[in-house]
Amino acid sequence: MKAPDNPVLVIGAGPAGLQAAKDVAEFGVPVLLVERRKELGGAPIRWSYHTLAPDFRPTEEVMGPLIDFCQSNKNVTVMKGCIVDGYSGRPGDFHVRIKDETTKNITEKVVSSIIVATGFEHFDARVDPRYGYGRMPNVIGINELEIMLKQGRVVGHDGKPPKRVAFIFCVGSRDRSTNPWCCTVCCGVSIKQGIEVKQLLPDSQVYMIYMDIRTIGLWEKLYWESMEKYGINFIRGRVGEVYYTGEKLLVKGEDTLVRGPFEVLFDMVVLAVGIEPGPGTKQAAGALSLSLNEYGFLAPKIPNVHFDSGKEGIFLAGACVAPMSVEEALSEGSAAAMQAVKLGSRLMQKVPV
Amino acid sequence: MDSRYAAKLLSRLGEDGWHYGGLPGLQWEAENAREGDRKTMLQVVEELRNDVRFEEFYHACINCGNCTSMCPPFRLVDFEPRIVVQKVMHSKDEPELLYQMMDQYIWSCFQCYSCWEVCPAHNNPGGLVAILKEIAVRHGLQSTKKALEPYSKILYKIMTTGTQITPDMHTTIALFKDWGPHKAELAKDIRVERAAVPVESMAGVMDRSWRVEKDTMRELMVIQKEAGVVDAVSHTLKDVADMVDDTAKEAGAE
Amino acid sequence: MSEEEKKRKEKESSAGEEKGKFIIERRYVDDSRIIEPKKLELGGIDMSGRWGTLVLPRTLEDFDTEIYRDVEKLPRGGNIGKCWQCGNCTAVCPVAHAHSEFNPRYLIHIVKMGYTSEIKKHHEAVYLCSGCGLCSAACPKGVDPQGVMIAMSIAFKAHESELTE
Numbered sequence: 130m131k132a133p134d135n136p137v138l139v140i141g142a143g144p145a146g147l148q149a150a151k152d153v154a155e156f157g158v159p160v161l162l163v164e165r166r167k168e169l170g171g172a173p174i175r176w177s178y179h180t181l182a183p184d185f186r187p188t189e190e191v192m193g194p195l196i197d198f199c200q201s202n203k204n205v206t207v208m209k210g211c212i213v214d215g216y217s218g219r220p221g222d223f224h225v226r227i228k229d230e231t232t233k234n235i236t237e238k239v240v241s242s243i244i245v246a247t248g249f250e251h252f253d254a255r256v257d258p259r260y261g262y263g264r265m266p267n268v269i270g271i272n273e274l275e276i277m278l279k280q281g282r283v284v285g286h287d288g289k290p291p292k293r294v295a296f297i298f299c300v301g302s303r304d305r306s307t308n309p310w311c312c313t314v315c316c317g318v319s320i321k322q323g324i325e326v327k328q329l330l331p332d333s334q335v336y337m338i339y340m341d342i343r344t345i346g347l348w349e350k351l352y353w354e355s356m357e358k359y360g361i362n363f364i365r366g367r368v369g370e371v372y373y374t375g376e377k378l379l380v381k382g383e384d385t386l387v388r389g390p391f392e393v394l395f396d397m398v399v400l401a402v403g404i405e406p407g408p409g410t411k412q413a414a415g416a417l418s419l420s421l422n423e424y425g426f427l428a429p430k431i432p433n434v435h436f437d438s439g440k441e442g443i444f445l446a447g448a449c450v451a452p453m454s455v456e457e458a459l460s461e462g463s464a465a466a467m468q469a470v471k472l473g474s475r476l477m478q479k480v481p482v
Numbered sequence: 483m484d485s486r487y488a489a490k491l492l493s494r495l496g497e498d499g500w501h502y503g504g505l506p507g508l509q510w511e512a513e514n515a516r517e518g519d520r521k522t523m524l525q526v527v528e529e530l531r532n533d534v535r536f537e538e539f540y541h542a543c544i545n546c547g548n549c550t551s552m553c554p555p556f557r558l559v560d561f562e563p564r565i566v567v568q569k570v571m572h573s574k575d576e577p578e579l580l581y582q583m584m585d586q587y588i589w590s591c592f593q594c595y596s597c598w599e600v601c602p603a604h605n606n607p608g609g610l611v612a613i614l615k616e617i618a619v620r621h622g623l624q625s626t627k628k629a630l631e632p633y634s635k636i637l638y639k640i641m642t643t644g645t646q647i648t649p650d651m652h653t654t655i656a657l658f659k660d661w662g663p664h665k666a667e668l669a670k671d672i673r674v675e676r677a678a679v680p681v682e683s684m685a686g687v688m689d690r691s692w693r694v695e696k697d698t699m700r701e702l703m704v705i706q707k708e709a710g711v712v713d714a715v716s717h718t719l720k721d722v723a724d725m726v727d728d729t730a731k732e733a734g735a736e
Numbered sequence: 737m738s739e740e741e742k743k744r745k746e747k748e749s750s751a752g753e754e755k756g757k758f759i760i761e762r763r764y765v766d767d768s769r770i771i772e773p774k775k776l777e778l779g780g781i782d783m784s785g786r787w788g789t790l791v792l793p794r795t796l797e798d799f800d801t802e803i804y805r806d807v808e809k810l811p812r813g814g815n816i817g818k819c820w821q822c823g824n825c826t827a828v829c830p831v832a833h834a835h836s837e838f839n840p841r842y843l844i845h846i847v848k849m850g851y852t853s854e855i856k857k858h859h860e861a862v863y864l865c866s867g868c869g870l871c872s873a874a875c876p877k878g879v880d881p882q883g884v885m886i887a888m889s890i891a892f893k894a895h896e897s898e899l900t901e
Contacts, residue, residue: 259600303544304602336799340546353877357818362799362849365821369551369600383547383556384796385564386821386845387854390556391796558791560764590761 135241136161137469138225140213140413143171144455145447146246147195148462154204156470161240162199162207163227165409169196171248176272179279181455182321183348213416220442221476242442242469246462249448250407252301254400260300262400265373270402271318278325290330291396295380296323297368298339302403310424312403312452317348319401320355327359335361338368338382371398404452417443426450436465444468523577526617533613539606543567549597549607561590563597563607570610584614589629622717634722641726643694644702699733758789765791799850806891807847812883819844825871825881831864838864840871840881847888859892859899
């Protein structure tokens, strides 16, 4: 069997996209990797994730080999700063228009199949004013804490390390006013960060204000360890309001296990901001006429089968379909790569060159 | 397990096969759940669920406590909007819970709707309480009478004139309990003090607010009769309803 | 409970019945939160009675973990930090079935979080524990609630003066 000549187009160079590109390339099939941003690596690199849950593996260890492979392998052509603007044709012979976002130049390419892996955005906590994000000092998102952890220096706006830190879960998740879905990873990521804060500042007190702990599968280890080894406290409830007192942050909530109100001062409030589909996903859906579900994620033909977009030759992978962790995104990338290669070989047998 | 012990445990179960332990310090909840007349309970639940606003005000509660954290009465009183929605949620199978709550509990809420604003599921606990309060008034519950009595005069004023309160309602002989035991002393020289106030600044509120055109009163009465306000009030505050009736007759607005 | 304490409690509870009689939803306000001066004068006007009644907020303003640290140091209390509030202990507890004021999960939670006001209200319930050990057998995280109850009772005794003030 001879590999098809037309390359596989991968949109988005995050965990799912990179893994898909790598797998396709390793089959000896050429890959065209289109990334809107100027660097490869997607969310973990863009927001400088310090480590990945659940094993505290440095992000570079996971993402580094993938990025290096895609940058050096001869089968992979990387186009940075570009988006896919439109397409025509049929499976095996798609004509895609690729637009350079800075020069506005449009390049036409012929590809055999398309893998969409446009990823997600962190929820912008300014949309939900009750937490005071963007208005009050020391109210930060988990993405910002991740950067601080990477620098090994967790401090408030005055440069002093916080004594008491509150993590507020489900910010921009599980809320009809903002996003009604569960972002699936914030519980685990917040707890991971709580542990890292405790490692960095052993004298600090860390409180997790949660509705439900969803450390799914093996991530549960984080939850147990945080309690048993690091003495992190868990309060079941949800925060109604955060006030800045001029010095500290007053967090107002209810402990639903005691049925008691609390209004406690914290030095730092970390918002576990959720996952939502980004503008890239919307743009790609428009360019490829893919359907979006009620939440704005790309809708697979059957909800249980993520890779199947319902259009022959176009496959989906990663957090543009549903909120997911890096490990899930990697395997989804792999799954989509398999579909693309499978389609390629099927077309080869039908239409001899 | 000892069979006698098992028998004792079983005997504690309610009609519905559940035993409510309650939280420490809140045993009244469990106690209350076993009192009351079942027929009325079911009727109350039905009335609540058939209310036109119910669909909008109630979805499902995920027990996050966001409503409670914003609730002003919660800071002072053992009242929680979360518990209200939880009980509404379970009201179909356990009408006792809802009924006992509406007997007293709901009167701690004053409908500021802070809860509605923050609820991630868009429930409206304050609105549910408002519906329950209306049902309580319709059924003329004892506690409702007690809670509404201090407001009799305001109610009378609204029903007859359509406006709320005027300075002269504050008199030495007011029926108005809510203004405290010292109103007599405060109101001793009230007429003289009022006379000293320039007429313009009072804007005629004293006289005019009590003088209502016959047509207006007739319309008010029609609206209130049609809307069931008169009936509801007569179940709870008979005196007020009678007074309103008399005033209406005097004014020829029947 | 000593005779003296009983008398004091009785006195308190009878005083509590009179307290806050102007409050309509009296049942939902703790006695200890009502402040009602016998004589309150402001500018020569007697303000006692309804207008003098003040209800203190129930809001918890800090987590005081002193008792928690003590419990943790005691021989069988070391596992209290592992509790995740599933309520298995209370579910199997024969004492909790008979006395709803005894709720091991709840006691562990208020101590762990340092809800001093709640501990003040419920600390005496810990002595109801019969030490049967069913909870320790049922606990999925190895908290050993039975041991924690013992440790708690020791810690509560040590802090008795502040808890009963």
